Amino acid sequence: MIKIAPSILSADFARLGEEIARVDRAGAGMIHIDVMDGVFVPNITLGLPVVKAVRPYSALPFDVHLMIVDPWKYTAQFVQAGGDYVTFHLEAVNDPAKVIETLKEIRSLGAKAGLSIKPATPASALFPYLEYLDMIMVMTVEPGFGNQKMMPECLAKVQELRAEAEHRGFDILLAIDGGMNASTKEMVWAAGVDMAVAGSAVFGAADAAEMIRVLGGA
Numbered sequence: 001m002i003k004i005a006p007s008i009l010s011a012d013f014a015r016l017g018e019e020i021a022r023v024d025r026a027g028a029g030m031i032h033i034d035v036m037d038g039v040f041v042p043n044i045t046l047g048l049p050v051v052k053a054v055r056p057y058s059a060l061p062f063d064v065h066l067m068i069v070d071p072w073k074y075t076a077q078f079v080q081a082g083g084d085y086v087t088f089h090l091e092a093v094n095d096p097a098k099v100i101e102t103l104k105e106i107r108s109l110g111a112k113a114g115l116s117i118k119p120a121t122p123a124s125a126l127f128p129y130l131e132y133l134d135m136i137m138v139m140t141v142e143p144g145f146g147n148q149k150m151m152p153e154c155l156a157k158v159q160e161l162r163a164e165a166e167h168r169g170f171d172i173l174l175a176i177d178g179g180m181n182a183s184t185k186e187m188v189w190a191a192g193v194d195m196a197v198a199g200s201a202v203f204g205a206a207d208a209a210e211m212i213r214v215l216g217g218a
């Protein structure tokens with residue numbers, strides 16, 4: 001069984017708190033929150049005040065996925081706003097020392113630190129950072145929008161990262177993000193992920209609890 005993290009990108013934003021409470025009751029493992037700035041990706045979603053406002057609606061970990069440029073300017077604030085996992089994009093930071101400093105900062109504030117990679121970025125680009133990581137989020141679509149078709153070729157990166165992390169003795173949660181649904185779930189399980197983000201599949205389902213069970217393999 002894998003964890004399912006519903007992405008609130010596909011929720012009804014007018015009733016966001018209730019939507020989060022609904023998927024919490026339905027068996028979500030974490031709440032996935034997509035923050036987009038219109039620069040790193042061609043879409044704008046939500047920011048700090050929204051994360052703070054919905055924090056009381058669930059006791060589940062908030063998995064904040066930052067798709068923004070210069071993420072280090074905001075990572076501490078997203079922890080303070082209620083992020084339990086704060087993940088930013090490796091492609092958004094070109095200085096390796098800055099990547100490490102930002103990951104260390106997230107951990108020093110008591111949160112879990114994550115890096116995400118876009119489809120074109122190889123798994124090996126993350127190898128220098130494994131010791132600073134609690135989570136890795138392999139994008140299985142181009143970040144920016146929900147409800148896209150999965151790029152299955154990205155799933156091989158999960159195995160590669162798992163092998164390297166195990167070999168070096170690091171315990172890192174491996175997640176994929178994008179295109180998880182009833183027809184792609186077997187491929188995702190076979191890739192050996194710990195968690196899959198699922199936005200449109202969960203929020204679009206008539207019965208969220210049933211969908212979470214189906215996608216999780218319960």
Ligand code: DX5
Pocket residue numbers: 007009010032034065141142143144145146147148177178179180197198199200201
């Ligand atoms: C895409 C986001 C994803 C997205 C997933 O940029 O990072 O979290 O919401 O949506 P689905 O599950 O619909 O592909």
Ligand code: ZN
Pocket residue numbers: 007032033034065177197
């Ligand atoms: Zn996401």
